[in-house]
Amino acid sequence: MDPLARPLPLPVHTFQPDDATGNPLFTLVRLEGALVPVPYMLLPHRKDYYLLFFVKHTSGRHWVDMTPYAHQDNTLYFTNPTQILVNEELAPAWGTYLGFTREFLALQPTAALQDLPLIQNPHHGHQLRLNTTEAAFVEQVLAHLETEYYRPGSWQHQLLSAHMSVLLTYLSRLYTEQLPGPDAAADQRVLTAYQAKVEEHFREVHEVGAYANLLNLSARQLSALVKAQSGKPAIKHVHERLVLEARRLLVYSEQSLKEIAFGLGFSEASYFSRFFKRETGSTPLEYRTSRPPRKMS
Structure with a gap:
């Protein structure tokens, strides 16, 4: 199977x-x-x-x-x-x-x-x-x-x-x-704390400014530190975590697209679909239905 x-x-x-x-x-x-x-x-x-x-x-x-x-x-x-x-x-x-x-x-x-x-x-x-x-x-x-x-x-x-x-x-x-990062030797305490907060709150918090408040930083400070320590904009970490969870649910769950969208904090399924296509190049439905068959060895 x-x-x-x-x-x-x-x-x-x-x-x-x-x-x-x-x-x-x-x-x-x-x-x-x-x-x-x-x-x-x-x-x-x-x-x-x-x-x-x-x-x-x-x-x-x-x-x-x-x-x-x-x-x-x-x-x-x-x-x-x-x-x-x-x-x-x-x-x-x-x-x-x-x-x-x-x-x-x-x-x-x-x-x-x-x-x-x-x-x-x-x-x-x-x-x-x-x-x-x-x-x-x-x-x-x-x-x-x-x-x-x-x-x-x-x-x-x-x-x-x-x-x-x-x-x-x-x-x-x-x-x-x-699995090296852009600057693996650097002090990455802010990045580590930010990633931990994203992991904890990504379903309901999608804005960098909200994460900055949780970390007692300004949005500008957080954005600059995360970009310097990871090589990626702070918002990209949130988007990547949302896409990863969406892909998991599309592949492994029976939830509808609407259920997945609402579970990930999107107010409209159509907004979730546009976000997913922008990030991955395919719509959620295309991703769910176009997986090539892989037979077990």
Whole structure:
């Protein structure tokens, strides 16, 4: 069955703690040629938590936000709660995956990790290719995490946080190397804060001036800083986020164009259609109906 053959509902699968440790915010599973026995993975879905999957070896292909990814060895796949995933098949895998919730990142001392590029994911990326040295380092940190994960107690969160800080910081450096921005070395605190506000409010707030008020800046200040730090006008970040969500809903949901338009804060479906065509070159209906068939392998 083609994972993009028809619009489908968008189930959101919640974080499931591992009974072995009872940790309500963090889970880690090592796979040694096993299948992940989760049938819903073959249907489009979101997860309400962050997922990292270091793949040593597997086969097949999956999709994230309408983009196909052929599985590759020594690759780190990562998703956040906004992205839509669907697997074409369940194949044996060798590697380690870990999941953690927003609440895990909100606690001290992990709260600062929320600002890292891998977590913010401004490019809406999904994979990092690792060379032999990088893969060995990631495996080593994952081994430390696994040891602490199976040692529940009063010190567990602090030690998991310490190893997660190393892992996410290291992967964030790779993220900026493989998905570089115009000025990856610059202080990007304003850009990070702006992108976080856009992610939080894009459905109802479409004006740069409103975001400037939320950040206690003038619209002129915000526009200049965002353009300098990202290379794109501030309004472009809002438009790109609206288009991404519209594309997700057009492909994966059964909502009407009117429902999608109103859900994204447009007062008229016709205005949404004009906006979408201006940004993508096709109308929403053309985009929904003109997707080429893709058969599962």
